[in-house]
Amino acid sequence: MPVTYGGGVRSVEEAVSVIKSGAEKIIVKSLLPDLEMIRKIVADLGSSAVAAAIDYRRSGSWIEVAAFGQRFLGHEFNEMLRQLESAGIGEFILTDMDREGTCNGLDTEIISFADRLVTPVLIQGGAGSFKDFDEANTLGFDGVVFSSLFCLTNGSHEMVAGLPKVIVSDPKRFACLKESEDDES
Secondary structure, three states, X not given: OOOEEEOOOOOHHHHHHHHHOOOOEEEEOOOOOOXXXXXXXXXXXXXXXEXXXXXXXXXXXXXXXXXXXXXXXXXXXXXXXHHHHHOXXXXXXXXXXXXXXXXXXXXXXXXXXXXXXXXXXXXXXXXXXXXXXXXXXXXXXXXXXXXXXXXXXXXXXXXXXXXXXXXXOOHHHOOOOOOOOXXXX
């Protein structure tokens, strides 16, 4: 099973070590403002092994990107994505921090700010029904990242569709999970 690793990769050596340990791909987030380091990692691993996780919040015309600590207008957000693409990023994961875990629907309008990209764009944060997947696909997203949507609400902490039991350390964090009396975690 392919594994993508994210968290704390800050150098070429760390990125190579993660891939040598068996991961197929790494996710960079805190390195996003450092285009030169991203270029070095991509030079060693290739674009297909490097994804950029971009956590954002929208406020009117502004898009605030956590890793950059600044706000962008739509066209500026698009330019930032294009610069990351030019640095060799092989995949974007755009996460709406205000929708994450809510099951209230995806921010499908964000694709309009990611136009003209060749790099695959995945959306995360708020998937509440399978209609959200259809809409994201129709609008041109390359994938949807999800978790809460697939949790049962009966407190069993099992995934639907026969997927394996998952361990949830704090089920109260997830809007669609209820705590079970026999909770093992």
